[in-house]
Amino acid sequence: MIDFKELITSYQNCPCGMEHRCDIKDIRIGSGLVTQVGQILRENDFPQKLLLVADRNTIKAAEGIMESLQGFEVEQYIYEKLRVATMDDVRLVEGYFDRVDAVLAVGTGSIHDPCRMACANGKKPLALFATAPSMDGFASYNAPIVDGNFKITYEAKCPEVIIADTKILAAAPTELKSAGFGDMISKYIALIDWQVSHLITGEHYCSRVAALTRTATDRLMEMADKVTLCDEEAAGAVFESLLMTGIAMAFTRTSRPGSGTEHIMAHYWECLELLEGKIPNYHGEDVGVTTLIMLKYYNELIQKESVRTHKEHTDWDEVYAVYGALAGDVRKLNTPDTITDPIDPEQLAQAWDEIVRIVRSVPSYEECLAAMKKAGCKTTIEEVGKSRAFVAESFLYHPYMRRRLSLRRVANMID
Ligand SMILES: [Zn+2]
Ligand SMILES: [Zn+2]
Numbered sequence: 001m002i003d004f005k006e007l008i009t010s011y012q013n014c015p016c017g018m019e020h021r022c023d024i025k026d027i028r029i030g031s032g033l034v035t036q037v038g039q040i041l042r043e044n045d046f047p048q049k050l051l052l053v054a055d056r057n058t059i060k061a062a063e064g065i066m067e068s069l070q071g072f073e074v075e076q077y078i079y080e081k082l083r084v085a086t087m088d089d090v091r092l093v094e095g096y097f098d099r100v101d102a103v104l105a106v107g108t109g110s111i112h113d114p115c116r117m118a119c120a121n122g123k124k125p126l127a128l129f130a131t132a133p134s135m136d137g138f139a140s141y142n143a144p145i146v147d148g149n150f151k152i153t154y155e156a157k158c159p160e161v162i163i164a165d166t167k168i169l170a171a172a173p174t175e176l177k178s179a180g181f182g183d184m185i186s187k188y189i190a191l192i193d194w195q196v197s198h199l200i201t202g203e204h205y206c207s208r209v210a211a212l213t214r215t216a217t218d219r220l221m222e223m224a225d226k227v228t229l230c231d232e233e234a235a236g237a238v239f240e241s242l243l244m245t246g247i248a249m250a251f252t253r254t255s256r257p258g259s260g261t262e263h264i265m266a267h268y269w270e271c272l273e274l275l276e277g278k279i280p281n282y283h284g285e286d287v288g289v290t291t292l293i294m295l296k297y298y299n300e301l302i303q304k305e306s307v308r309t310h311k312e313h314t315d316w317d318e319v320y321a322v323y324g325a326l327a328g329d330v331r332k333l334n335t336p337d338t339i340t341d342p343i344d345p346e347q348l349a350q351a352w353d354e355i356v357r358i359v360r361s362v363p364s365y366e367e368c369l370a371a372m373k374k375a376g377c378k379t380t381i382e383e384v385g386k387s388r389a390f391v392a393e394s395f396l397y398h399p400y401m402r403r404r405l406s407l408r409r410v411a412n413m414i415d
Contacts, residue, residue: 058107139246182288193260261406
């Protein structure tokens with residue numbers, strides 16, 4: 001087991017010059033912990049009046065949690081099912097703050113995200129009881145929330161306390177475990193994009209934080225065949241890996257160490273599907289497939305021994321037409337200037353050898369595909385229910401919906 005306290009402390013006074021903070025005070029991962037939730041909260045000085053937020057599935061998975069909270073005054077809000085967290089959900093949680101002094105979120109992802117944002121706004125302590133190893137965003141200072149139809153990353157907080165019962169994690173639905181694996185495999189693209197941006201624009205990069213993401217991902221790759229088993233040890237190890245990348249994202253206060261162009265492409269899918277009123281897939285399902293698409297593309301791109309480069313030429317009318325109702329939001333992100341404007345094409349051409357080295361430093365498309373299959377992940381666009389035309393369009397246009405440089409975006413400057 002990883003000593004997370006020691007890990008977090010070891011990142012203080014980092015030579016990179018950035019302050020790496022992570023406000024998680026207590027992390028407990030173990031078998032049968034559901035019966036000790038109240039005890040753990042008390043040990044962490046949690047106030048008496050609690051709001052418990054869950055959905056029908058997560059509260060059922062966390063059987064015994066209410067009994068463990070004896071002595072607390074608990075208000076409950078149980079969603080029927082929450083697949084997409086919106087601003088309304090944030091307001092809903094905030095609406096309890098005249099009556100409760102802390103929040104306990106039961107379930108990662110959509111349940112936890114609005115709680116993280118509401119507790120940041122209302123300065124309330126937050127605890128997470130994780131019920132499935134399905135994604136890694138739970139430790140970061142940002143929460144993806146849908147406002148209108150646009151999914152935006154908002155400032156949020158890390159929970160002070162994270163509790164995971166390995167019995168419950170092991171019994172989680174396999175599709176959620178596989179989705180967690182898909183979310184993790186994406187870190188290879190995230191690490192490429194971060195390094196490329198650092199190389200070309202001087203964006204802050206910390207090799208120690210990157211190494212944390214890398215170690216967590218490599219560790220999970222080795223466990224690919226155990227991911228879907230109902231095995232407590234494997235489930236605990238998967239959760240630890242998710243937590244490590246979550247902490248890496250907390251350390252930089254951005255999702256940069258754990259999210260690259262593949263996440264933006266998956267966001268594009270999600271946002272356009274939301275516009276059409278479709279319920280999006282699990283985050284890690286879409287992200288796993290966009291990761292494979294990007295790995296394949298990056299591997300092909302670096303077959304070029306050298307590159308001829310030019311300024312990026314964008315037909316903005318075309319971009320905004322594709323985004324439809326979201327065009328206004330996308331325009332805001334690209335005016336008065338867009339992220340590639342300051343990049344010198346000559347400098348990009350000179351950096352090519354280094355870019356090739358960066359892409360080669362992560363496992364290949366074939367290796368990742370094989371691992372994902374072992375982990376029961378969806379690996380094709382058909383399996384995640386997208387048409388070829390939609391995927392081709394998203395490949396071209398997704399980079400404009402976020403001000404974050406990626407190798408995918410930089411490739412627009414290559415002949
Ligand atoms: Zn650092
Ligand atoms: Zn993710």
